[in-house]
Amino acid sequence: AGGPASVTASGETVCPFCSVGCRVTLHLAGDQVVVWAEGADGPANHGRLCVKGRFGFPYLRHPDRLTTPLVRRADAPKDAGLSLRGADVLALFRPAGWDEALDMAARGFARARQAHGPQALAVLGSAKGSNEDAYLLQRLAREGFSTPHVDHCTRLCASVPPLAEATGFSAVTAPIEEIAAADVVLMVGSNPDSNHPVAASFMKNAFRRGVKLILVDPGMQALSRFATHHLRTAPGTDVALLSAMTRLVIAEGRHDQAFVADRLEGFEALKARVAPYTLDVAERLTGVPAAEIAAAARLFAGAGAAMTFWGMGASQHAFGADNIRAVIALALACGQVGRPGAGLHPLRGQNNVQGSCDAGLLPAYLPGYRPLAAPGHTVVEMFDAARMGEVRALYVVGGNPAMANPDLAATRAGLARLEHLVVQDIFPTETAAFADVILPAAALAERAGTVTNTDRLVQRIAPAVPPPGEARADWRIIRDLGVRLGLPWAELTVERLFDEMAREVPALAGFDWPLMERAGHARYPLRPAPEGDSLFADGFARGPRAAVVPLDATGADEAPDPAFPFILMTGRLREHWHTGSMTRRSPVLEALSPEPRAHMHPDDMARLGIAARGTVEVRTRRGTVRLAAWPDAALRPGVVWMAMSFFEAAANELTVNRLDPTTRVPEFKCCAAAVSLA
Numbered sequence: 001a002g003g004p005a006s007v008t009a010s011g012e013t014v015c016p017f018c019s020v021g022c023r024v025t026l027h028l029a030g031d032q033v034v035v036w037a038e039g040a041d042g043p044a045n046h047g048r049l050c051v052k053g054r055f056g057f058p059y060l061r062h063p064d065r066l067t068t069p070l071v072r073r074a075d076a077p078k079d080a081g082l083s084l085r086g087a088d089v090l091a092l093f094r095p096a097g098w099d100e101a102l103d104m105a106a107r108g109f110a111r112a113r114q115a116h117g118p119q120a121l122a123v124l125g126s127a128k129g130s131n132e133d134a135y136l137l138q139r140l141a142r143e144g145f146s147t148p149h150v151d152h153c154t155r156l157c158a159s160v161p162p163l164a165e166a167t168g169f170s171a172v173t174a175p176i177e178e179i180a181a182a183d184v185v186l187m188v189g190s191n192p193d194s195n196h197p198v199a200a201s202f203m204k205n206a207f208r209r210g211v212k213l214i215l216v217d218p219g220m221q222a223l224s225r226f227a228t229h230h231l232r233t234a235p236g237t238d239v240a241l242l243s244a245m246t247r248l249v250i251a252e253g254r255h256d257q258a259f260v261a262d263r264l265e266g267f268e269a270l271k272a273r274v275a276p277y278t279l280d281v282a283e284r285l286t287g288v289p290a291a292e293i294a295a296a297a298r299l300f301a302g303a304g305a306a307m308t309f310w311g312m313g314a315s316q317h318a319f320g321a322d323n324i325r326a327v328i329a330l331a332l333a334c335g336q337v338g339r340p341g342a343g344l345h346p347l348r349g350q351n352n353v354q355g356s357c358d359a360g361l362l363p364a365y366l367p368g369y370r371p372l373a374a375p376g377h378t379v380v381e382m383f384d385a386a387r388m389g390e391v392r393a394l395y396v397v398g399g400n401p402a403m404a405n406p407d408l409a410a411t412r413a414g415l416a417r418l419e420h421l422v423v424q425d426i427f428p429t430e431t432a433a434f435a436d437v438i439l440p441a442a443a444l445a446e447r448a449g450t451v452t453n454t455d456r457l458v459q460r461i462a463p464a465v466p467p468p469g470e471a472r473a474d475w476r477i478i479r480d481l482g483v484r485l486g487l488p489w490a491e492l493t494v495e496r497l498f499d500e501m502a503r504e505v506p507a508l509a510g511f512d513w514p515l516m517e518r519a520g521h522a523r524y525p526l527r528p529a530p531e532g533d534s535l536f537a538d539g540f541a542r543g544p545r546a547a548v549v550p551l552d553a554t555g556a557d558e559a560p561d562p563a564f565p566f567i568l569m570t571g572r573l574r575e576h577w578h579t580g581s582m583t584r585r586s587p588v589l590e591a592l593s594p595e596p597r598a599h600m601h602p603d604d605m606a607r608l609g610i611a612a613r614g615t616v617e618v619r620t621r622r623g624t625v626r627l628a629a630w631p632d633a634a635l636r637p638g639v640v641w642m643a644m645s646f647f648e649a650a651a652n653e654l655t656v657n658r659l660d661p662t663t664r665v666p667e668f669k670c671c672a673a674a675v676s677l678a
C-alpha cells in the first residue's frame with residue numbers, strides 16, 4: 001500500500017463500492033498510482049472507511065483498464081464470448097479511434113431500429129455511475145432510440161417499490177444516522193457489516209450505547225452478537241414470521257392506535273390477513289421458537305422510536321415485494337415512522353442506487369418517478385427478449401449482466417443472439433466479450449458530477465485522478481452517441497445535466513449546480529434544520545395516510561427435493577463488490593478473499609464426507625460449478641452459500657430466472673441445489 005512519504009498529490013472522491021457514500025482521499029505517487037487511501041470527513045462517514053474503501057482503489061491503474069475504443073475483429077465469432085474471461089476478451093477486438101467506434105456504435109443502433117423498429121433496441125445502465133450519466137442515458141433510450149426498454153442493475157436489489165406503495169416516496173424516510181435517536185432497530189434480511197460496513201460501524205456504536213436490535217436473518221452474522229433477538233428464520237419464511245409478529249401486536253392491543261386511526265389505510269384487511277399466523281403456525285413455518293417471536297414483537301411494539309431496515313435478503317426473492325410489505329406493515333401498525341429515530345430504510349446496494357432511480361433509468365418511470373402507461377423490459381426480461389429475437393441491439397453502460405443476472409446460461413444465450421451490442425465499461429468484462437464495440441469509460445474517481453447515497457444525500461465529486469489513455473466520462477460518451485443519432489446535445493455539460501435533472505425530479509426542488517459547488521453535498525428534500533431528517537411527521541407523499549398491503553405467505557419457488565436437497569443462497573462478501581471486476585483487481589482484497597467458496601454447515605460436510613477446502617461440485621437445474629467447500633457454522637444446516645463475485649465459479653450459473661411479480665427482482669436467495677465431492 002505505500003505510505004505518506006511517497007505521496008506527491010492527493011484528491012478526494014466518493015467511494016464507488018456501496019451506497020453508504022463515504023468520502024475518501026486518494027493519495028497518489030508521481031505516476032498517479034493510488035498508494036494510499038484514507039477516509040475524508042464526509043457527511044456519511046466522518047473519516048471512516050471499510051476495507052474496500054481503504055484497499056479497493058488499485059483498479060484505477062490496473063493494466064487491464066480499457067484505454068482505447070475497441071471494435072470486434074471481423075473473424076471473431078459472435079459466440080466466442082461464451083467461453084472467454086477477463087483480459088482474454090481483448091483478443092477478439094482491435095483498437096479503434098473514438099470517431100470510428102462511435103460511428104459504428106450509432107450505425108448499429110440506427111440499422112436495428114430501421115430494420116426491426118424501436119422496440120428492438122434496449123439500454124442497460126448501472127447504479128455505479130453518476131446522476132448525470134443515468135439521467136442522460138435514459139434520455140438517449142427514450143429520445144435517441146425511442147425505446148421503452150431501459151433499466152439498470154438496481155432491479156437486482158429493488159427494495160424500494162413496496163416503500164413507494166406504502167408512503168408515495170421512493171427513498172428512505174429516515175437516514176441511517178437516525179439510529180442514534182432510536183430505542184430499537186428491526187433489521188430484516190440485511191448484513192450491513194459485509195455490505196454497508198461503515199454504516200454498520202455507526203450501528204454498532206448505537207448498539208453498544210444500548211439501542212436494542214431485533215435481527216431477522218437465517219444465518220449468524222457480525223451483528224448477531226448485538227442482537228437482543230436474532231430470529232433465524234428458515235429461508236423464504238419472512239412473511240410468516242412478520243405476519244405473526246403483527247398479529248400478536250394487534251391481538252394484544254400493542255399497536256399504535258392513534259396512528260392506525262388517523263394515518264393508515266388498509267389496517268382492517270391487514271388484521272384479517274395476518275389472523276391465521278398464530279405463534280404456533282409461525283414457529284412451524286419459520287423454525288423460530290414461538291416465545292422468541294412474541295418477545296421480539298413486544299419489544300418492537302413497545303419502543304418509543306424504532307428504525308426499520310431491510311436489505312437484499314428480504315428483496316431478492318420471487319416473493320420479495322411481499323417480504324418487504326410485511327416488514328412495512330409491522331412498522332406502520334406500530335406507528336414507527338415520522339419521528340426522530342423512527343423510520344423505514346431499505347439498505348440499498350450501489351453507490352448511486354438512489355440517484356439512478358431518481359434520474360428515471362427505469363422502464364416504468366420517467367425522472368422523478370412519473371409513471372409510464374406502458375413500461376419497457378426490466379433487466380432480466382431484456383435478455384429473455386434477446387433470446388427470443390425481439391431485442392436485437394443493446395447498449396450496456398457499466399453493467400455486467402454476464403455475471404450479475406440469474407441463470408447465466410440464459411443471459412449469455414441472449415447476448416450471443418444480439419445483432420449489435422455496445423459495451424461501455426472500465427474493464428473488459430464477461431459481458432464485453434459479446435460486444436461489437438467496446439467504449440472505454442472513466443472511473444468515478446476520474447470524473448466530475450454528483451452521486452446520491454442510500455440516505456438521499458447528494459454529493460458532488462470532482463476528478464481525483466485523470467482517466468487512463470483515451471477513457472472518457474460516461475455522460476460524455478452517451479452525449480456523443482446521441483449527437484450521432486441526431487440529438488441536439490453537442491453543448492451539454494455536467495452542470496447543465498444536473499440542473500436539468502433537478503428540475504425534473506420534484507424531490508430535488510431547490511437543488512442546482514451552484515448549490516452543489518457551494519455546499520459540496522445536501523440531503524433532499526431540502527428542509528430547514530429544525531425539521532430533522534426523519535420524514536412524514538404529518539401526512540405522507542401519497543396523501544394523509546400511509547397504506548399497508550395485505551398479503552399471504554408464499555413459499556420458495558423451488559423447494560429442495562431428494563435430487564437437489566440443499567437450499568442455495570447467494571450474496572456478497574465484505575472484501576468484494578458485486579461481479580468483482582474492480583475489487584478482484586486489488587492485491588489486498590484478493591489476498592483477503594482469493595477464491596470462490598461454497599460455505600456449508602460443518603454437520604452437512606461431515607455427513608457428505610467433505611473435508612474443509614475439498615473441491616465440491618454444486619449443481620442446480622441451471623448449471624454446475626466447482627469450488628472449495630468452506631465450513632461455516634453461521635449457516636443453517638441444509639444451506640449452501642456462495643458469493644456472486646467470482647467468475648471462476650459464478651454463483652449465477654446456478655440461480656433461477658424467476659421474477660417477483662411486483663418488482664421484477666429475480667430470485668437470488670433460494671433455489672434447490674445438490675452438493676457432492678468433485
Ligand code: SF4
Pocket residue numbers: 015016017018019020021022045048049050051052053054195196197198199
Ligand atoms: Fe466504500 Fe461502502 Fe466501505 Fe464506505 S462502507 S468505504 S462507501 S464500501
